[in-house]
Amino acid sequence: MKVALMAKNKISFVDGSILPPLPSDPLYGAWQRCNTMVLAWIHRPVSESILQSVLWIDKAFEVWKNLKFGTRFRMFSKPILKQNSEFLFSSKRV
Numbered sequence: 001m002k003v004a005l006m007a008k009n010k011i012s013f014v015d016g017s018i019l020p021p022l023p024s025d026p027l028y029g030a031w032q033r034c035n036t037m038v039l040a041w042i043h044r045p046v047s048e049s050i051l052q053s054v055l056w057i058d059k060a061f062e063v064w065k066n067l068k069f070g071t072r073f074r075m076f077s078k079p080i081l082k083q084n085s086e087f088l089f090s091s092k093r094v
Helices: 002-007 028-043 048-054 060-069 078-090
Strands: none
Touching: 002 028, 028 060, 048 060
16 A cells, blocks of 8 residues: 555655645645545555544544554555555546
């Protein structure tokens, strides 16, 4: 999934290198749309039970960190990663 995010130029939303601008910033709307899109990509392969524990988190970086480093579960299995990467590569460019 990381490679797919890099290909879509969205990796900075999960590695923490792009922080949300202030709501008054003219770029806030664009940041919010991209963050929401990345959240949807991350949520897609996650099981329902795990999704319930991260659905309330509104920043892609926080969800990624929680899934990757959380002690309660592992992030994704290889088949799910492959499936989600195929979905990302087939999605329209934003």
